[in-house]
Amino acid sequence: MDYFLQQLVNGITLGGVYALIALGYTMVYGIIQLINFAHGEFFAAGGYMGVIIISYLSAQGMSPVLCIALGLGLTMGYCALLAMAVEKVAYKPLRSSSRLSVLLSALGMSIFLQNGLMLTQGVYDKAYPTEMTAGGFHFGNVVVSYMQIYIVLITAALLICLNLLVFKTRIGKAMRATAQDKVMSALVGINSNKIISLTFAIGAGLAAAAGIMVGFYYGSVNYSMGFVPGIKAFAAAVLGGIGNITGAMVGGLIIGMVEIFAAGYLSSEYKDVFAFIILIAVLYFRPTGIMGENVDDTRV
Amino acid sequence: MIHEFKKRWVSFGIGLIWLFVILWPLLGIKPEGLEFGTTFALWGKLAVAALCIMIVYELNVRGVFDGAKKAGSAITGSTRKAYAAIPQWLLLLILLALALVFPSMTGRYGHDVACNVLIYVCLGLGLNIVVGLAGLLDLGYIAFYGVGAYTYALLSIHYQLSFWMSLPIAGCLAAIAGCIIGYPTLRMRGDYLAIVTLGFGEIVRLILNNWMELTNGPNGLSGIKRPGVYWLDMTNGWTLEHFWVKKVWMYYYVILFIAICTIIAVYRLNYSRIGRAWEAIREDETAAELMGVNTFLLKLLAYASGAVFAGFAGAFFASRMRFVSPESFTFLESAMVLAMVVLGGMGSIPGVILGALALIALPEVFREFDLYRMLVFGGVMTVMMLVRPKGLWPAKRVGRRSEEMD
CATH class of the missing domain: 1.10.3470 (ABC transporter involved in vitamin B12 uptake, BtuC)
Structure with a gap:
């Protein structure tokens, strides 16, 4: 039972991280029907930027909590700028060409950013100052580290903010309108280029937060860390129903849980296989994902 | 024309600023302190390269290369004609x-x-x-x-x-x-x-x-x-x-x-x-x-x-x-x-x-x-x-x- 609970805690933590990354995929896909391969790189860049900023701030003698909070905010801002630049350079000129060429452009950007990170930061793992968040609670034999609590809390806060933004504000309404029908929303005066740019920025900001939390959780970051979580988060987005924000959260949690439980009870080597098998099985029986998809149907 | 010109160079300038903003945190923030030297060196090189490309592009728009282009298209046209004259099996051979x-x-x-x-x-x-x-x-x-x-x-x-x-x-x-x-x-x-x-x-x-x-x-x-x-x-x-x-x-x-x-x-x-x-x-x-x-x-x-x-x-x-x-x-x-x-x-x-x-x-x-x-x-x-x-x-x-x- 203890083992089960421990795995449950780990699964929720990992699922939260996947959900944060998956949101970027799903929002971008919902709005321009692009699998943004460079998204995993925003996550990796977030991980690096986090360790750079946090170690700089803590060297200046700031308190750990302030360091992490400020680091989180600055990193999210940085990755948002990066994503907007990438969107402007690599995706915007291709808005009217075939989807495959945008996909390839995204792939090229992914390789470019990954190698850019490698060249500027080196090929070796970069260690996080994990002593900042060391320790945890013990419930019987179940250990909940402070980092896990931080991850769950920060994830929840970000998800609530996003939900408020998307469903309660004018900007969110404009985003939803653009996702539903770009032409019509442009006709009623929504600047769709700005909205698309903003969507990229928000998605990358969430991915950056996930990058920092993964860095603290596993203790280090690497330039190639974006790829595998990126694929799994995309799987999570598809699982939940692409373009659907709630779906991405649910899908992320499911993929995280499946991975942790498969590793814990079945086989740790094949944990990724189980995640993909679940994805394929769900899509076979429900081709539009668990929560149903939400994309611009006028194009299909 | 002049409007286009202005727009191009303004977006060029904005692009360079963005490049700097993105580059500097990766290169310049160290636990020992902030530094700008390496970033400026790299950014300067990139900026000069981009400037050269922009100038070539600008000259192209102004029609400086028109003569060369005409000659080039004449050559490609004649080669294309020659190419079309060769039977396909010969090319494959x-x-x-x-x-x-x-x-x-x-x-x-x-x-x-x-x-x-x-x-x-x-x-x-x-x-x-x-x-x-x-x-x-x-x-x-x-x-x-x-x-x-x-x-x-x-x-x-x-x-x-x-x-x-x-x-x-x-x-x-x-x-x-x-x-x-x-x-x-x-x-x-x-x-x-x-x-x-x-x-x-x-x-x-x-x-x-x-x-x-x-x-x-x-x-x-x-x-x-x-x-x-x-x-x-x-x-x-x-x-x-x-x-x-x-x-x-x-x-x-x-x-x-x-x-x-x-x-x-x-x-x-x-x-x-x-x-x-x-x-x-x-x-x-x-x-x-x-x-x-x-x-x-x-x-x-x-x-x-x-x-x-x-x-x-x-x-x-x-x-x-x-x-x-x-x-x-x-x-x-x-x-x-x-x-x-x-x-x-x-x-x-x-x-x-x-x-x-x-x-x-x-x-x-x-x-x-x-x-x-x-x-x-x-x-x-x-x-x-x-x-x-x-x-x-x-x-x-x-x-x-x-x-x-x-």
């Missing part, structure tokens, strides 16, 4: 002759690169059937390559089967794998197909990586036999002599043979009833179905026949490396093959060959800048898509997909 004498012109390194290019030509043409003709986005294509490679490796190690015997078996197994992957996925629409095939590709790689008893896991399989060839021996009468392919140039001829067979097969398929049906599915699936095309069967066939060529290429790869490991079958390889197809021009055979040449041979040229090779590769991929979104050599027979019509 010249290309074939060039391919045949190629090994005598280069050294071992050149042969090595040429082998790689030809392997990827086979892979690209196979994927071209799936993506270019049938319009199904497949991101796990390299799995079939892996299946082919492992099939030959295992057959050779455990059953001492020869390369030429294993080749059809590798193709068949890859085709079966294609059907297994295709069957559950073909009900899905475009991008779902992409993620599911990606998932399947990863599953195959993980199985290869973890099934220790069969595949020896990440350590890979070694001790794979070389292909054997019968050759006319004229030293003592006319006899057929059997020898093992040892030198790289011999491997080159083996893969050249496989590649030519692939090209002919894909060409024939492309202009057959089946090929037309695939293209109909690509252009509009519903309409194709209404016209009596059995879309499900044909999509499955596209997967299977695409996989066959990957299986052949995989078997050759195993025989050439004489070693296989799961490392060779990562997603990046799938992405490379897809890049060849899209970069070359989807559905166009010369385009895919050109794409393979560009993506394998060009990075070799930059071998000296090893660190920057992949960075440049990624950047060039994006720039190519921006400049020529339809590919280097677009196919003639391509309509607009119904999905892309607004």
